[in-house]
Amino acid sequence: MKIVINDNMEYGDDMEYKGYKISQEENSIIVENIKDFNAVHTFECGQCFRWIRQEDGSYTGVAKGKVINVSIDDGVLVLKNTNLEDFKNIWFDYFDLGRDYGQVKEAVMKDDIMQKAIDFGWGIRLLKQDIWETLISFIISANNRIPRIMKTVEIIARLYGDELMMDGNKYYSFPDVNKLAQSNVEELEVCKGGFRCKYILNSSQMVSVGQVDLKQLSQMDTDSAREELMKFPGVGPKVADCVLLYSGTKYDVFPTDVWVRRVMGELYFKREAGFGEIQKFAREYFGDLAGFAQQYLFYYARENKIGT
Template identity: 50%
Template sequence: MIIEERENQIVLKEVDDFNPVHIFDCGQCFRWTKENDGSYTGVVKGKILNVSKNGQEIVLDNTNLKDFEDIWYEYFDLARDYSSIKKELAAHDKNLSDAVDFGWGIRILQQDGWEMLISFIISSNNRIPMIQRAINNISERYGQEIGEYKGKTYYSFPTPEQLSKASIEDLRECKTGFRDKYIFNTTKDILENELDIQDFLDMDSATCHKELMKFQGVGAKVSDCIALFGMRKYDSFPVDVWVKRVMQEFYDAEDMSLPKMRKYGMDLFGEKAGFAQQYLFYYVREMEIGK
C-alpha cells in the first residue's frame, strides 16, 4: 500500500481488499451516508471523513497524514491481511468462496464499543434507514457539534454522560421506538456501576458475549454484533434473518434453533467466524438468496 498526502486528502494506492460500498453497506455501521456522487461521509472520533474509490485509488477527503496515522489506519483495519483471510475462507467451501468473491472489498471496521452498544440496541427489529435516523437524532441532540462538510453540520456520538441527560420520553422523540427504555437503562447502568467499555475488549469472547447480554435490550444476536463490530471478537457469529437463510440454504441447518445455529457457525468457521459471517451476510442479502 502506498500512502500519498494531498491537500486535505490522503490517497491510498495499491491497496487491495477495500471497497467503500462493501464496507459501508454490509450492515456493520450506521453513521456513514452515501452521497450523490457515490462517496460516503461519516463521523469517527470527532472527525468528519469522506471516502471514495477513484479507479484503483481510495481517496480519504477532509483529513491529513497525522489523522490517518492516529485514527484511520486502525479504524479501517489496514494492518490486517484480508487477502490471506479471504484465501483461507474461500478454501472452506464453494458457497463461501462465492461470497468472498462477491464482497471482496469488505473490511471489519474498528468501531467504538459504546457507540456500537447503543447503535445495535437501536437496531433490534428495525430497518437501516430508521436506525440511522434515530442515531443521527441522538447525536444532534446530545452529542457535540463537530463542524461542517460540504454545507452539512455533523455531530459526535454522545458519551454516556451526555446521553444520560435524555429521559425515556426524550429518547422516544428521537425515534428510537420501544428501545427508548433500553437505551435509558443501559446508559444508567454504565454510569451508576462505573463500567468501562474498554474492559470488554480485554475479555475472552464467551465472557464478553455473556456480559453484554446483561444490558437491557441486548439479546444473543445484538450481543454478537456488538462483540464483533465494537469489541474485536472476531469469532462471533451474529445470526439474523439473512444469516439464518445462509445457514439453512448452504449449510444444512434447516432444523436448528438460533442458538444452535450460532454455535454451529462458530464451530464451522472457528476464529474467523465473524469474517465469514460478514461475507455470507452481504452476499445472501444483496443476491436475495432464500427469499
C-alpha cells in the first residue's frame, strides 16, 4: 500500500522543489542536486554549538525545537527524523538552500587570499539559526572555548528545554525566553557559565518584558540593529555581529575580535589594524556579503593557525 504524505507525494516517489530533487523514505528526507555544502565546514566553522559529529561522520543536532541527523555525500543530503513538511517550513531556510553559494563565492573572491580561504572552506553554509538561541549562545561564547560553550548551552537546554526523542535517545530543545527569565543566577550557575550567568538572566528578562524586541532587528539598518543588541549585558560589537550574521538577520557584518584583528593584520594590512579600520575595509571591499567573506577567512585562518 502506498502512503501519501502531502503534495501528492508518496514514499519512494520523487518531487522537484525549488531546484532540488526530493524523496522521502520512512522518517528521512533525501535531497539531491546539493552544491557547496560540506557538513564539517558548516557545523565546525564556529557558527553553531549544538551539532555533534557521529562515528559515521554524520551530525546530530537540535534546532528550531527539533532533533535531526544530517549527512551529505556526493551532492546528496539526508535528513533523518524529519518529514517533507518540516523540510519546507524549517530546514530549507535553516540550511540556506535557497541561496546560490557559487555566486556568493564569485562575488567575494577578490584576491588570492580569498581564493585560498574559499578553496579551503568551500562547503560552508551560513545557518539561519533562531536569533534568541544565537544571542544567548554568543553571550556564553565571550572569552570562552568552543567545547565549553557547547557544554554550557547543552546543560541549559537539559535543565530548561523540552525533551525530544530520536532513535531512543533523549535530546533537549533550547528553552524559550520566559523559562530563562524566571530562573535565577544560582540556578544558572549549574550550567557552568561563570560570570556570564548574570548576563544570561538579565538578557532573558529584557527580552521577556519587551525592552528589546529581537523580531524587529531585521527591519532596522545594520548599525541600528547592532546598537540595539549592544543594550544587552555582555554584548559588544563582535557578539552583536555574530548574532546578526548567524541568525541570518544581516549579512553585511564582519565580526571582529582581537584574534580576527591579528588575522586581518597578517593577511591584508601587513601591520596592526584597528577595529574601525577593519570594519571600514570589510564594508567597502566585500559589501553586502562581508559576513560570508569573514566566515571563509575565519575558518581558513583558524584551521591553519594564522594570527596565533
